[in-house]
Amino acid sequence: MKTLRRNALSGYSWLMLVFLYLPILILVLYSFNDSRINATWTGFTWKWYVSLFENRQVMQALMNSLTIGVISSVIATVLGTAAALAVKHYSIRWSNIFNGLMYLPIVIPEIMMGLALLVLFSQVQMELGKVTLILAHVTFSMPYVMVIISGRLADMGKELEEASQDLGATPWETLRYVTLPLIMPGIIAGFLMAFTLSLDDFIISFFVAGPNSTTLPLYIYGLVKRGVSPEVNALSTLLIVSTVLLVVVAEIFRRKDSKNNQSIL
């Protein structure tokens, strides 16, 4: 009876894993299918990938995504690190207010954040484009950076910083030679997370992008609305592969000699 129950549970869980991954695997598989029209498998091909790299619009969207991703994640990492350090060193009341604000985006649908930013940008008469996209991406990725680095800081404890100060280091020297090197894996993980979020974001970008700042997910949306095609499969596959790689590398950095092995979310 006990083994039966355990087998049923394990079977169900594997089924759920199949449910989560099968559609993604099928998408990837069909990006290599020779047939354009339907789901019949007619042979393996790279041609959809080749045609992507020859498509100027795709390359432009890729460039936009990378530029916006790099700039916004650098800014988000700097601000997020500063915020995490500040929250750690200031009073509890401040960190509570800060944490409250961090959770606000969670209890409000994501579409609201897109709208809110759109309204804000139009009120200050900012033209929608790369700059508004960067600002929006900094806004939603900074909390993630902060959470990761705060975790790292909490793991570290206060001893090493106190020791450094006892040995006569100035606060700046302590930060530069003790704190920052210790939280470096967290900073790298935070940066990679921010970059992934930026590269992957659709909903918020959808509201704040202008005509000349189409990113990859926005371009994919345009194609999806026109219907299923092998090019969309190939482009989606590339996005999936880069997202998964980035997340896994970020996880490795985050767990690097860290005591706290809890997954993020």
Added chain:
Amino acid sequence: MGALFVLPMLMIAILSFLKRGTYGQVVYEFTLNNYIRIFDPLYGQIFGDTLVVAVLTTVFSILCGYPLAYYISRLEKSTQQIWLLLVMIPFWINFLVRSYAWVIILRSQGVINTFLQSLGIISEPLPLLYNSGSVLLGMVYTLLPFMVLPIYVSLEQMDRRKLEAAYDLGATPWKAFWHVTLPMTKTGVVTGSILVFVSSIGMFVVPDVMGGAKSALIGNVIQNQFLSARDWPFGSALSIVLMLLSMLLILLYFRATKASETKEGSA
């Protein structure tokens, strides 16, 4: 960061009381018309549909997610980490791509229909896509990781000695689960439900990609008012109502689970 979010929310609130000009611009004149328009049965219907889909998505996510989280929490530590990463990875792949993947499978020349037709089981493709069933499927699919992770965390933090005590006192495994494990992991279920519910109530990507014209949800209407119809004041009013509604439901859900918790405690 906070200001970048709170300030615009206030602007949306103000916008919702203003008028729309002939060319889609905002006219600075006070009006309640936007809110009155929401009571049009058309929008009432869409709000209703949205809530039904959101509640069903939450329920199905619990049914799919709880056993999975339970299984993971009973695995060995090293295996657990792998399973958790496997559950987390789809969460990072964007909604759009994940719902599109289902289009490939479900559409009339899609994987399932092509397969069934080649076997000669059906002659006409089945209408698997562009209905409320496919929207629900897409929602559960994209939001499931939100449910699994919080439940897993609360199962992990649970004091297992209480479970042992229940067994020592002669409880059957089912009874022990129902009276000990489930109440003790309520926090995880509540957190997961809120994450799933909030995300599904404002979702427009899944219905846009996997639903037909008839399965538009409130998120689609809001998106439409802002980007195509250019009626920002009405769009704002809709989003304010949506936000209040989601907060109210979360509050009620909290109350309900709190109440049953104290009842458990006194029993």
